[in-house]
Amino acid sequence: MVIDEVHALAGTKRGDQLALCLSRLPNASRIGLSATVAHRDILRRYVAPNARIIETVGGAPPEIGMILPQGRLPWSGHMGLFSAPDILLRIDAARMTIVFVNTRAQAELLFQELWKLNEATLPIAIHHGSLEMEQRLRVEAAMADGRLRAVVATSSLDLGIDWGSVDQVIQVGAPKGVSRLLQRVGRANHRMDEASRAFLVPANRFEVLECEAAIAGVAALELDGDVPRPGTLDVLAQHILGCACSAPFHPDALFAEITTAEPYARLSRADFDDTIAFVENGGYALAAYEQYQKLFKDSLGFLHVKSEAIRRLHRMNIGTIVEAPC
Numbered sequence: 001m002v003i004d005e006v007h008a009l010a011g012t013k014r015g016d017q018l019a020l021c022l023s024r025l026p027n028a029s030r031i032g033l034s035a036t037v038a039h040r041d042i043l044r045r046y047v048a049p050n051a052r053i054i055e056t057v058g059g060a061p062p063e064i065g066m067i068l069p070q071g072r073l074p075w076s077g078h079m080g081l082f083s084a085p086d087i088l089l090r091i092d093a094a095r096m097t098i099v100f101v102n103t104r105a106q107a108e109l110l111f112q113e114l115w116k117l118n119e120a121t122l123p124i125a126i127h128h129g130s131l132e133m134e135q136r137l138r139v140e141a142a143m144a145d146g147r148l149r150a151v152v153a154t155s156s157l158d159l160g161i162d163w164g165s166v167d168q169v170i171q172v173g174a175p176k177g178v179s180r181l182l183q184r185v186g187r188a189n190h191r192m193d194e195a196s197r198a199f200l201v202p203a204n205r206f207e208v209l210e211c212e213a214a215i216a217g218v219a220a221l222e223l224d225g226d227v228p229r230p231g232t233l234d235v236l237a238q239h240i241l242g243c244a245c246s247a248p249f250h251p252d253a254l255f256a257e258i259t260t261a262e263p264y265a266r267l268s269r270a271d272f273d274d275t276i277a278f279v280e281n282g283g284y285a286l287a288a289y290e291q292y293q294k295l296f297k298d299s300l301g302f303l304h305v306k307s308e309a310i311r312r313l314h315r316m317n318i319g320t321i322v323e324a325p326c
Contacts, residue, residue, distance in 0.1 A: 001022060001025070002031045003032045003047060006046065007036055007038070007179070010042065013234075013320035016232055017239065019261035021239075023258055030047050030048045032047035035182065045265075046263070049260065049265075060196075061195060062185045062198060064181075064199070065199050066201075067201045070085070073208070074205070075204055075205050078207075079203060080173055080201050083172070084110065084114055084117055085117055088122075090170060091122060091124070091150045092149075095167045096150065098150070098151055098153055098157060098169050098184075099151070099153065099172060100157070100184050102154070104154055106154075110152055122150065123147060124151070125139045126152045127157055128154040143166075157187065169187055169197070170199050171184055172201045174203070175210075175211070178222055185198040228263070230263055231267070236264065237278055239258070240254070241279050241310075242314060244304065245314050248303060248304045249303055250302050280293070280295040280297070280303065281294075294306055294310050
């Protein structure tokens with residue numbers, strides 16, 4: 001099992017779900033990959049309790065500059081649209097560019113502003129998570145084939161992109177972290193022997209300081225990021241129901257299994273039993289309502305899913321995409 005960009009999973013609900021799924025494959029060999037590891041030992045244990053770290057020697061250091069507008073730089077605002085003429089000049093001077101922004105609204109507005117100024121009709125596209133999958137795939141195919149000169153993108157193109165023809169990255173707005181900036185800069189000249197080239201475009205005067213600090217952090221290799229938190233109980237509850245939909249299980253065996261996953265290695269048996277009770281019948285608060293009774297226990301203590309309807313409901317609703325992190 002190869003876990004790419006493992007730093008982006010550990011400490012998230014998707015990472016919790018993946019760790020629980022991997023706990024059901026105890027004999028599978030695991031390899032975790034990342035270029036920006038801030039908390040090495042925690043990520044090592046996330047991949048596998050007995051994993052060892054193999055570190056490669058870094059390639060050419062990145063070349064990062066800053067683009068300041070020719071006119072006045074405002075004190076506030078975060079869109080950076082006033083820098084569109086300077087961004088377009090940089091796009092025209094390069095072979096292929098990814099213009100990263102921090103929000104989907106910013107991507108839409110900057111894309112429109114670039115097209116207003118694009119008298120040379122350079123082929124420029126947009127890519128973010130709210131676009132239809134078919135449209136995103138068309139943009140990715142066009143970039144891979146070299147039919148575009150630039151794409152304005154959010155974090156949808158942060159990871160897993162290996163387009164060798166991209167020779168420049170432009171970050172509009174403060175990058176909000178050294179590790180995040182390194183990931184985005186690494187999309188340009190995606191080769192060990194060539195320096196990745198990037199430009200930061202501050203959206204206001206205060207962001208000039210943030211950009212300067214980010215550039216200094218990259219030069220010093222001072223990676224940042226929050227320490228991955230313990231696994232969440234809502235993801236655990238979802239996993240428990242999924243296990244029951246697969247086959248009956250005994251709580252003792254499942255507890256032993258899930259505590260081999262790093263996010264749940266320090267889970268108490270009391271919290272586990274409470275989560276089991278919540279999935280089984282809604283717990284102390286909802287036990288009186290039939291619609292929350294999803295599991296039943298046989299005479300040997302094994303838990304079974306209550307009905308085929310519960311299985312269908314689970315398959316239709318499984319996932320860890322939420323409106324806001326919690």
